[in-house]
Amino acid sequence: MEKCRGDPVGRPYPNDTTKSGLGIVITLDGSHGEGGGQIVRTAITLSCITGTAVAITNIRAGRKTDGLRPQHVTAIRAAAAISHAEVRGVEVGSKSILFEPDEHVRAGKYEWSVGTAGATTLVLQTVLLPLALAAGESTIQIHGGTHVPNSPAGHYVRDVYVPVLLSMGIDAQVYMNCYGWTPEGGGTIEAQTAGNGELIGLDKRERGRIERVFGTAIGCNLPSHIPQRIANRAVNLLGEFDAPVDIRPQRTRSISTGAGIFLAAEYTNGRGGFGVIGRKGMPSEAVAEKAITSLLQFHDSSAAVDRHLADQLILPMALASGESAFTTDDLTSHLYTNINTVRAFVDRPIKIDESTRTVTFG
Numbered sequence: 001m002e003k004c005r006g007d008p009v010g011r012p013y014p015n016d017t018t019k020s021g022l023g024i025v026i027t028l029d030g031s032h033g034e035g036g037g038q039i040v041r042t043a044i045t046l047s048c049i050t051g052t053a054v055a056i057t058n059i060r061a062g063r064k065t066d067g068l069r070p071q072h073v074t075a076i077r078a079a080a081a082i083s084h085a086e087v088r089g090v091e092v093g094s095k096s097i098l099f100e101p102d103e104h105v106r107a108g109k110y111e112w113s114v115g116t117a118g119a120t121t122l123v124l125q126t127v128l129l130p131l132a133l134a135a136g137e138s139t140i141q142i143h144g145g146t147h148v149p150n151s152p153a154g155h156y157v158r159d160v161y162v163p164v165l166l167s168m169g170i171d172a173q174v175y176m177n178c179y180g181w182t183p184e185g186g187g188t189i190e191a192q193t194a195g196n197g198e199l200i201g202l203d204k205r206e207r208g209r210i211e212r213v214f215g216t217a218i219g220c221n222l223p224s225h226i227p228q229r230i231a232n233r234a235v236n237l238l239g240e241f242d243a244p245v246d247i248r249p250q251r252t253r254s255i256s257t258g259a260g261i262f263l264a265a266e267y268t269n270g271r272g273g274f275g276v277i278g279r280k281g282m283p284s285e286a287v288a289e290k291a292i293t294s295l296l297q298f299h300d301s302s303a304a305v306d307r308h309l310a311d312q313l314i315l316p317m318a319l320a321s322g323e324s325a326f327t328t329d330d331l332t333s334h335l336y337t338n339i340n341t342v343r344a345f346v347d348r349p350i351k352i353d354e355s356t357r358t359v360t361f362g
Contacts, residue, residue, distance in 0.1 A: 025053040025100070026344050033337030035062020037072050041126045042315060042338055044076055044099055046345040048083040048130040049319065053100040060095075067093040071118030071144065071151075075126040078112050078142075082127055082134075107136030107195045114144030117185035117256070119151035124174070124191055125161075129316060132170045132193040139192050145180040146187035147218075147260060152308065153275045154179075154189050155216065155262035160273035161312055164305075168316055170197040179220050181258030181277075201322035205358060207304035208268025210243040213295070215263035217288070220252045222259055226284050227251055230261050233288035259284070261291045270304035272329075301329035303357065310359065314338045317361045318346045324361040331357055 026047075030039050037060055047054045060066045068076075069092065076090045076099065083101035090097055110127075114120060120142040131138040146154040152161070158174040165172060171194035180187020217230035227249035238245045247263065259278035264271065274294040278287045298306050305313065310328035314335065317324035328335075331354060339350050339359075349362035 025055055025098075027055045027057070028341065028344060029058055030056050030095075031058035031061035033340060034333040036060055036334070036337075037069065037122070038311075038334060038338060039341050040068070040072055040097075041075055041122060042341045043344070044079045045126050045129060045315060046342065047099050048079050048085075048101050048105050048127075049133060050345055051101055051103045052345060053098070055096070055098045057096045059097065067095045068097070069118060070116045071114050071122050074112055074114045074118065074142075074144070075123040078110065078123055078127050079130070081110060082106055082108075082131060105130045105134040107131060107134045107138045109139045111141040112143070114142070114185065117145035117148060117180060117182040119148040120144045120146055120180070120187065120189045121152045121154055121157045124157065124189055125152075125312070128172060128191055128193065129170070132165070132172050132195060132197040133199070134195050136195045137193065138195060139190070141177075141188060141190045143180075143185075143188050145182060145185045146176055146189050147179060147181055147258060147277055149182065149277055152312075153260070153262050153277075154187070156273040156275060156308070157189075159214075159262075159264040160271055160306075160309055164202070164271060164309065164313065165316065168202055168320060169200045170316075179218065179252055179254050179256070179258070181220060181254070181256040184256035186255035199316055199320035201317065201320045201324035201361065202326070203324065204269055204304040204326040207270025207302070207327075210299070211266045211268060212244045212246065213238060213241065213263060213265050214246045215248075215261060217247060217249045217261045218252060219250070219259045220254050221257040222251070224249070224251045226259055229284035230259070230288045233285040234261060234263070234292055237289065237292040259287065261288055263291055263295055265295055265299065267304070271309060272298045272306035273309065274298070274306070298329050303327045303329040307332050307335070311335045311338055314342055314350075314359070318342045318348050318350065320361070325358060327356065327358050329357065335359075
């Protein structure tokens, strides 16, 4: 048993551009589009990279509990630390913030704690790209939840998102030192980047042939038969799949208890990730079946990147040199919202073809 080691197409974004004592300030309405925390994270990341200040109002107005949550506060404070930013309104429940970064992001060794089971991956995705583009090496450790509902799991960031960044010129690695589940948290995700990255465009319209399916079925503080049953069911469901399948059971320990399965489908020029977190009363076999159903639906779509990866690629592709494009299995409200947030900072043509679910960056 392993032990732990420690909106409609083309709709303009409602924003304003004004001047402050530190220069230009972009003002965004956080209720726009899907109205979630992604507007905050994308805006803060771009503020760090471009050195442009941003003010955000009506934060998370589209959510049942509006305002900043602990993981958003940690992400903003982390971004402020790497960019020496002046910030206002950064506290749990706040509905408006001002973020004014210095001109340069500082590489270095950083460590933050969400303080709850809030998603460490969302904090990591806020600061990883700015640090990867900065001059010098950086190491990041973030404590909290690594496998949290409605957030990318640590496995997804490691096995799906980061490999695509590598192909775009970003030198980064991600590790999970310990798993953190809700409600206790207690997990740690670590990332290392060589810095000095230069983003280059990618064409992911045609995904090519399937190369392999791999993943992990996890049982944390649970009997070994649970991850084994999840893995066995997943492998059985993919018995006729025309590609190598490697899904391994893993039993771990942490201060929090949880189970789930996290899969990646790797194509010659495409990638998708599919994860399901178990819950009390949910049979192990049902956990596997739900994940495999999502994987097969994606495979049948012929898209090159899954809907979540599509959302996450908007920012790096908008900043990359040369043209980029991808096809995805679903044009989500998150994707439209992210595109409109990026347009507030980056003057670049981004076109969406709804008939083919293709996004291109001119």
